[in-house]
Amino acid sequence: MTTSKASVAELKKVLRDCAFLAPYSLQVVSCDSSVCSLLVPYQPALERPGGIVSGMTLMGAADVAMWLAIMTLRGTTETWVTSDMKTAFLRSGREVDVICTANVLKSGSRTMYGTAESISASGELLAHHVLTYMRVE
Amino acid sequence: MTTSKASVAELKKVLRDCAFLAPYSLQVVSCDSSVCSLLVPYQPALERPGGIVSGMTLMGAADVAMWLAIMTLRGTTETWVTSDMKTAFLRSGREVDVICTANVLKSGSRTMYGTAESISASGELLAHHVLTYMRVE
Amino acid sequence: MTTSKASVAELKKVLRDCAFLAPYSLQVVSCDSSVCSLLVPYQPALERPGGIVSGMTLMGAADVAMWLAIMTLRGTTETWVTSDMKTAFLRSGREVDVICTANVLKSGSRTMYGTAESISASGELLAHHVLTYMRVE
Amino acid sequence: MTTSKASVAELKKVLRDCAFLAPYSLQVVSCDSSVCSLLVPYQPALERPGGIVSGMTLMGAADVAMWLAIMTLRGTTETWVTSDMKTAFLRSGREVDVICTANVLKSGSRTMYGTAESISASGELLAHHVLTYMRVE
Numbered sequence: 001m002t003t004s005k006a007s008v009a010e011l012k013k014v015l016r017d018c019a020f021l022a023p024y025s026l027q028v029v030s031c032d033s034s035v036c037s038l039l040v041p042y043q044p045a046l047e048r049p050g051g052i053v054s055g056m057t058l059m060g061a062a063d064v065a066m067w068l069a070i071m072t073l074r075g076t077t078e079t080w081v082t083s084d085m086k087t088a089f090l091r092s093g094r095e096v097d098v099i100c101t102a103n104v105l106k107s108g109s110r111t112m113y114g115t116a117e118s119i120s121a122s123g124e125l126l127a128h129h130v131l132t133y134m135r136v137e
Numbered sequence: 138m139t140t141s142k143a144s145v146a147e148l149k150k151v152l153r154d155c156a157f158l159a160p161y162s163l164q165v166v167s168c169d170s171s172v173c174s175l176l177v178p179y180q181p182a183l184e185r186p187g188g189i190v191s192g193m194t195l196m197g198a199a200d201v202a203m204w205l206a207i208m209t210l211r212g213t214t215e216t217w218v219t220s221d222m223k224t225a226f227l228r229s230g231r232e233v234d235v236i237c238t239a240n241v242l243k244s245g246s247r248t249m250y251g252t253a254e255s256i257s258a259s260g261e262l263l264a265h266h267v268l269t270y271m272r273v274e
Numbered sequence: 275m276t277t278s279k280a281s282v283a284e285l286k287k288v289l290r291d292c293a294f295l296a297p298y299s300l301q302v303v304s305c306d307s308s309v310c311s312l313l314v315p316y317q318p319a320l321e322r323p324g325g326i327v328s329g330m331t332l333m334g335a336a337d338v339a340m341w342l343a344i345m346t347l348r349g350t351t352e353t354w355v356t357s358d359m360k361t362a363f364l365r366s367g368r369e370v371d372v373i374c375t376a377n378v379l380k381s382g383s384r385t386m387y388g389t390a391e392s393i394s395a396s397g398e399l400l401a402h403h404v405l406t407y408m409r410v411e
Numbered sequence: 412m413t414t415s416k417a418s419v420a421e422l423k424k425v426l427r428d429c430a431f432l433a434p435y436s437l438q439v440v441s442c443d444s445s446v447c448s449l450l451v452p453y454q455p456a457l458e459r460p461g462g463i464v465s466g467m468t469l470m471g472a473a474d475v476a477m478w479l480a481i482m483t484l485r486g487t488t489e490t491w492v493t494s495d496m497k498t499a500f501l502r503s504g505r506e507v508d509v510i511c512t513a514n515v516l517k518s519g520s521r522t523m524y525g526t527a528e529s530i531s532a533s534g535e536l537l538a539h540h541v542l543t544y545m546r547v548e
C-alpha cells in the first residue's frame with residue numbers, strides 16, 4: 001500500500017492554476033493513492049438544451065480527475081498528457097451535481113491507464129470513461 | 138448521391154443557439170451530405186499550460202462537428218445525442234487554428250457512427266475521433 | 275438484489291453449442307447477476323511468437339464473458355450482439371492461464387454496457403475491455 | 412512519398428509463420444506504404460449461429476492488417492504489439508468474404524495509430540476499427 005504523493009490541497013492548487021478549466025468550477029473532493037474524486041457542480045451555463053449536463057463537461061471532468069489521480073502516484077511536477085480517451089454516455093443527467101472519480105488501473109513510468117465514473121448526486125452512473133495518459137519529458 | 142438536408146446557414150444558426158458552446162467560438166466552414174467541417178479558432182483562454190490547444194477543445198469540436206454532420210442527413214429538428222466517443226491525441230497543437238471535420242460512416246434511423254479529424258492549420262493531424270450518436274424520441 | 279437468470283450449467287451449455295469458440299477451450303468459472311468469469315486455459319496453439327497469450331484470445335474471452343454476463347440478467351433465449359468493443363493491452367501474459375471477468379455496468383432492455391478484466395493466474399491485469407451489446411429482435 | 416518497406420511476398424511469409432493465425436486463412440491482397448489489405452475468406456467454422464461472420468474474426472483480421480501495415484513503414488524485423496484496439500460492429504456479414512484494410516494515420520518510431528475497415532464482398536462496411544501499436548525493444 002502506497003501513500004498518495006499529492007494532497008487534496010496540492011491538487012486544488014493545480015486546478016486553480018489552470019485558467020482554461022475555470023468555467024467548469026471543478027472541486028477536488030478527495031484523493032488517495034491512484035484515485036481522485038471531483039465535484040462537478042451543476043451550472044446552467046454548461047447545460048445542453050433541456051437542462052442536460054453536457055457531454056463536454058463530463059469528458060472534461062473525467063480527463064482532469066485522471067490527471068490528478070496520476071499526480072497521487074507521481075507528484076505534481078511531471079508533465080502527463082492524455083493520449084487516448086473514450087467515454088460511454090449511459091444516462092442523461094438533468095440539473096444535477098456530478099461526482100467524477102478516476103482510478104488508475106495500470107501505472108507505469110511512461111504510460112498510465114485507468115477508468116473514471118461520472119455519477120449523479122442521486123447515484124446514477126451517467127458516463128463511464130477509459131483513459132490513457134503519457135508522460136512528456 | 139444525396140443532397141445535404143441542412144445548409145451552412147442552418148447549421149450556423151444551430152450553433153448560435155447553443156449557449157454552452159459559446160466559449161469555443163466554433164465556426165461552420167462547410168458541409169455536405171454526411172460531412173461537416175468546423176473552424177476552431179485559437180484562443181489563449183482555451184489553452185493548456187504551454188500554449189497547447191486543450192484536449193477538451195478538440196473533443197468538443199469533434200462532438201459538435203459530428204452532431205452537425207448528422208443534421209446534413211436528417212435535418213435539424215430531430216434530437217441526436219452522443220452515446221460514445223473516443224479520441225486519440227496524436228500531436229500537440231501549439232497556438233494554432235484547427236479544422237475539425239466529421240464524416241458519418243454508417244447512417245441509420247436510430248444510430249449513427251462516424252469519425253472526425255482535428256487538423257492544424259499547418260496540416261497536421263492533431264487528434265482522431267470516433268463517435269456514435271443515438272436518436273432520442 | 276436480483277438473482278441470476280442463468281446458471282453456470284446453462285452458460286456452459288451455451289458455450290458448448292458455439293462451434294466457432296471451440297479452439298479457445300473457454301470454461302465458465304462462476305456467474306452471478308450481471309457478472310460472469312471465464313477461465314482461458316493456456317494453449318501453445320493460441321500463442322504469439324514468444325509464448326505470449328494472443329490479443330485475439332483475450333478479446334474473444336472478454337466478448338464471450340460479457341455475452342454470458344448479459345444472460346445472467348436476461349436469460350439465454352434473447353439474441354444480443356456486440357456493437358462496440360475496446361481493449362487496452364496492459365501487460366503481456368506469458369504461458370499463463372487467464373481469468374476473464376465481465377461486469378455489466380448499465381443494463382437496458384436494448385443495450386448493455388460493461389467492462390471486462392483479463393487477469394493472469396498470478397494476479398496481473400493483462401487487458402481491460404469495455405463493451406457495448408445490442409439486442410436483436 | 413515513401414515506398415513500402417515490405418513486399419506482399421514478405422508479408423505473406425510473416426503470416427505463414429504465425430501458427431495461431433492459421434484457422435483464419437487470412438490472405439494478403441495488397442500493400443503499399445502505410446496500408447495493407449487482407450482477404451478474410453468465409454468459413455463456416457468461424458461463423459456465429461445464423462451464418463454471421465464472428466466479431467472475433469473481424470477483430471483478428473483488423474489487428475493483423477494493421478500489424479502488416481506497420482511493416483510497410485518499418486520493415487519486418489521490429490517487434491510491434493497492439494496496445495489498444497476498438498471495434499464498432501456496424502452490420503452483420505452473412506456468409507461473405509471480407510476485405511479488411513488497415514491504414515496508418517500517425518506513424519512514430521515508438522507508437523503507431525491507424526484505422527481499419529472490414530468491408531464485405533458486396534461493399535458494405537461491416538466493422539470499423541481504430542488501433543494503437545507500440546514497439547517493444
